[in-house]
Amino acid sequence: MKKINTALAALLFSACAYAQNPTAIKYAKLITAQDAKKHLSIIASDAFEGRETGRPGATMAANYIAAEFKKLGLQAPVNGSYFQDVPLIETSYNVKSFSVNGTAYTYKKDFYTGAYTTGTTTDNNFSAKEIVFIGHKIGGDVAAELGATNVTGKAVLLINDGETPQNITRRIALIQSQTPSFIIATATNVAAMLKSPRMAGANVPRMGLKPDKPAAILAPVFYVTPEVANQLLINLGKTVDALKGTADAAQPNQNIKADIAATISTTSTPAKAVDVLGYLPGTDLKNEVLVFSAHYDHIGLTKTGTDKVNNGADDDGSGTTAILEIARAFAKAKKDGHGPRRSILFLGNVGEEKGLLGSEYYTDHPVFPLANTITDLNIDMIGRVGFDYIGKPDSANYVYAIGSGMLSSELHNINEAANKLYTNLVLDYKYDDPNDPNRFYYRSDHYNFAKHGVPIIFYFNGVHADYHQPGDEVSKINFALLAKRAQLVFYTGWELANRDKRPVVDVK
Incomplete structure (x- = not known):
């Protein structure tokens, strides 16, 4: 990976991020801890049985997401449906x-x-x-x-x-x-x-x-x-x-x-499974598409212990909740006459825990051409504090922004500028190290876009003691932190959806 040009980053920041956008701030404020808790308390409830792909709980989650998309007035882009069948x-x-x-x-x-x-x-x-x-x-x-x-x-x-x-x-x-x-x-x-x-x-x-x-x-x-x-x-x-x-x-x-x-x-x-798609058409640049993605599936039930449900509140109920919150903000902006120039696809992926299956199917069978897809902003686990930040002063004010410069230095700089201007989170690039043994860059749905040359950012809080355990419960989510991280994704998306040119792929 080429090193990000820090001088270019400074130039970009000084050129386009010297003043806050009051319209963007207005709609970012719709992303709240209270509303996030409402969604996540349903998605990660015991009733959804851990949302395992191919099981009834995942179907319940897909139906919930589709119903929320419909409430927001998002279009159903799969021949009039919010569901893209994923044959498994x-x-x-x-x-x-x-x-x-x-x-x-x-x-x-x-x-x-x-x-x-x-x-x-x-x-x-x-x-x-x-x-x-x-x-x-x-x-x-x-x-x-x-x-x-x-x-x-x-x-x-x-x-x-x-x-x-x-x-x-x-x-x-x-x-x-x-x-x-x-x-x-x-x-x-x-x-x-x-x-x-x-x-x-x-x-x-x-x-x-x-x-x-x-x-x-x-x-x-x-x-x-x-x-x-x-x-x-x-x-x-x-x-x-x-x-x-x-x-x-x-x-x-x-x-x-x-x-x-x-x-x-x-x-x-x-096995029956679906990706869930909600579409918000743009204006003068509507043929180009920005994707916000998160996987709604988790690992289902366990046969051991007294708690049988792997609720997946953080993994990835938090990302799914963030997608719903970001979709609400953009939908309200459009209703008020401030809709995005580019179209936006809100993508709920199934089968991530089975091997990134839903995103693989979508990118192999895209509803909107990948050539017209400018970026995927993928959110997978943003509701907790990971091992590396426990006990640190900035434990409730950071996020890993994985892969932001892997394909596009411009995308990296856009995310940096949005953060400096609005949210002031610590952006951690530890997992961009090609020698990192965790290989997180390859382990969530953004990767299936990246392998097709679509620039990506993967927002992540790191693993914790409840990762893939029944203890990943709603009660342990830091909703204020979830909302702030989701606001960063929104602000970055706002810039991407409305700027004159799409981010250039310039890193080989």
């Missing part, structure tokens, strides 16, 4: 049997599996009388180690000890692209993984977008303990440790006699 498929799978040389092994005790997709409802049987061992030198060239070895339709054995997760992922993806029958991967840490709490969700149903065409069938990956792998190597007369040593020395690929059999049962069912 929910796939569950279970390993019914797995054996090596006549010894049966137990799922989630001796091995676990990677994601596996067939797109069918059936039992899928896998068997082999030999397995191809792919020798591997740690840090080596993934494509070179496969070389001319033909693995099509064959079983493959990998040893992953000592390699980075990224290289392991690339290695498996490369081998899967060669259409083997199945892959067995082993590493010392598999035993620890099998004892991890993550195993509880190892075979829960997984949700994804229904593909426009049949999805490619990927070979399943069985991650086995070294003890299971040793059973594979009996006919070779070696152990994993012995073979691992030769692998590190770039041992040539070889075929190993072994009798392997497995059965995976898969079930795929459609």
